[in-house]
Amino acid sequence: MAIYNLGSVNIDHFYTLPHFPKPGETLHASDHALGLGGKGTNQSVAAAKAxxxxxxxxxxxxxxxxxxxxxxxxxxxxxxxxxxxxVTGHAIINVDAAGENTIVLQPGVNVKQDAEAVLDAIDNAQEGDTLLLQNETNLQDHAARFALVKKMRVIYSAAPFDVTAVTNVISDVSILVMNSVEAAQLTSALGVTLDKLPVPQLIVTLGSKGAMWRSNETGEVIEVSVPKVTPVDTTAAGDTFIGYVAAGLDEGLTIKDAMEWASQAAALKVTRKGTADAIPTADEVAAFSA
Incomplete structure (x- = not known):
């Protein structure tokens, strides 16, 4: 089995700040670092490291x-x-003393994906493979429709949130992934509750409170917790979680086991500064869990 990911590739600029700047305020950063990122790349790296x-x-x-x-x-x-x-996409990531972040994205060539090249790539997939999607590229709906023809599992992160992008792709999604803010935005925009979203399965990540999976076909709900850690940088925690969930399902784990594994990986990630470069390997997650 394999995972295909139509995803962004960014160069990340990290600035460590005492607090986020207020309007008109100029702050000195105590540190600057350059790294590999983008929601797509983070998820690919997480799945590969898993x-x-x-x-x-x-x-x-x-x-x-x-x-x-x-x-x-x-x-x-x-x-x-x-x-x-x-230009390659890039992000300016401000990280405050509590490890929280604000991000400014410049998409660059992430939104210049070629339709023929995307379909040629997915055409190499096999039945049962996984396609990952996020909202930092173009052609998500194009890719999802073709993936279903190939009988792939389609996992879509509704982030950065855009209701038009979500509604264009949701009918071709196997698992919709959102954080609690995105879930509230989507249900409000569509005027429905989570159980009425037109998607077979959904995952809502809840930060330090864990994550919830729901089947809208059966009504089954699974909740998982996350280990308590002292956060250093929460950037890419959600992407780490999604990459590990995708890898777990690809390996044949149940959704509950895949989410529990992913929660451990995400918890370990937030204890490290950085994005893709800081995502832990499966061996590191195993040691952390132990």
Missing amino acids: GAQVFHIGAIGKDDDWVRERMNSYGVDTTYVHDVAG
Whole structure:
């Protein structure tokens, strides 16, 4: 089995601040770091570090070969990451003293995915493989429809939240993933409760309170907790969780076991600064859990 991920590739700039700036306020950052990120890349790296075979489908600028090399070093197959005229997406990530973050995104070539290239990549997938999607690229609905033709599992993160993007893709999604804020935004926009969303399964991540899975086909609900840790940087915690859930399901774990494994991985991630580079491996998660 394998995981295909139509996802963003970003270069992350991290700034450590005493607090988030107020309007008109200028702050000195105590630290700056450069790293690999993007919701898509984070999820691909998480799934690969969990032990899954992962093919990333994406785009980078022509002068950023180091990004592809870094992804490869974490076990992500970048056969379908194409050089595109323009700049690699990037993010400015401010992290405060409590480990919380605010993020400003510049999408760059993430939103210049080529439809034919995306379909060519997915056409190599097998029945039962997984397609991961988020809202930091174009062509999510295009990819999801074709993935269902291939009888793949489609896991879609409704982030960054955009109600139009969600409504365009939701009918072709197997598992919809949202945090509690996104879930509230979506149900409010559509005027329905979670159990009435037109999707077979959904996961709502709840930060330090864990996560909830619901089957809208049977009404079954599963809740998992998360270990208590002292957070250093919460960036990419949700992506770590999703990548590990996808890897767990790909390995044949039950949804409950996959979510419990993913919760351990996400908890360990928030004790580290960084995004993709800081996501733990399966061995590190096992040691942490023990």
